[in-house]
Amino acid sequence: MKSFQIAASILSADMASLADQVRQAEAAGVDRFHVDVMDGHFVASLGFSPEVVRVVRRTTQLPIDVHLMVTDGNQFTKSFASAGASRLIVHAEADWHLHRTIDSVRLTGCDVGVAINPATSPMVIDEVLPLLDVVLIMTVNPGFGGQKFLPETLPKLERLRQRIEREELSCQLMVDGGINANTAANAINSGANLLVAGSAIYATGKGIAESVRDLH
Numbered sequence: 001m002k003s004f005q006i007a008a009s010i011l012s013a014d015m016a017s018l019a020d021q022v023r024q025a026e027a028a029g030v031d032r033f034h035v036d037v038m039d040g041h042f043v044a045s046l047g048f049s050p051e052v053v054r055v056v057r058r059t060t061q062l063p064i065d066v067h068l069m070v071t072d073g074n075q076f077t078k079s080f081a082s083a084g085a086s087r088l089i090v091h092a093e094a095d096w097h098l099h100r101t102i103d104s105v106r107l108t109g110c111d112v113g114v115a116i117n118p119a120t121s122p123m124v125i126d127e128v129l130p131l132l133d134v135v136l137i138m139t140v141n142p143g144f145g146g147q148k149f150l151p152e153t154l155p156k157l158e159r160l161r162q163r164i165e166r167e168e169l170s171c172q173l174m175v176d177g178g179i180n181a182n183t184a185a186n187a188i189n190s191g192a193n194l195l196v197a198g199s200a201i202y203a204t205g206k207g208i209a210e211s212v213r214d215l216h
């Protein structure tokens, strides 16, 4: 049985035909969608708005994870929840009151996740791990698609996987950045069970169906 899920990150999709790109990825067998939100402050890039989540929501019934790479994730929880997000993921580095933000995501009815950057120790989420549905380990520095996977992030995955197993937590372990047919196995072997892929699905030049097949 497959022990991991694949989330398609629409950051690398062709925005001129977003709905079609979502349909093709769903038909190819992805398990969920991933929408990056960037504020030009926490990360250098800009995008995506709740309107983009609405388009994805109208196109598929698969779950949508919203990855909030913004300085004040708490400010946006309601707007992305009402646009159709299934799960909201905030960055630990960007939040002085992570516990409160986790509570306010729960109040929207969405599942909740916390992301950490390559330079951040998983210690920062020690106290909140039992409250989470997913931890997102950034395997590149956030803000852009198409970057190279950083293998030095793998020990964090192993450490978190051990604690999740030891305490029988239900939290998923997600990796985001540089995931492709070559790097996915390393991430899974280190404990990841949810792979986010953007350019490895939408920008391989092989088409979406074959790219998803390669990843599997």
Ligand SMILES: O=C(CO)C(O)[C@H](O)COP(=O)(O)O
Pocket (backbone or CB within 6 Å): 009, 010, 011, 012, 034, 036, 067, 140, 141, 142, 143, 144, 145, 146, 147, 176, 177, 178, 179, 196, 197, 198, 199, 200
């Ligand atoms: O959060 C992100 C970048 O900060 C992404 O989800 C991004 O889409 C990953 O892209 P790729 O799979 O091409 O590395």
Ligand SMILES: [Fe+2]
Pocket (backbone or CB within 6 Å): 009, 034, 035, 036, 067, 176, 196
């Ligand atoms: Fe992301």
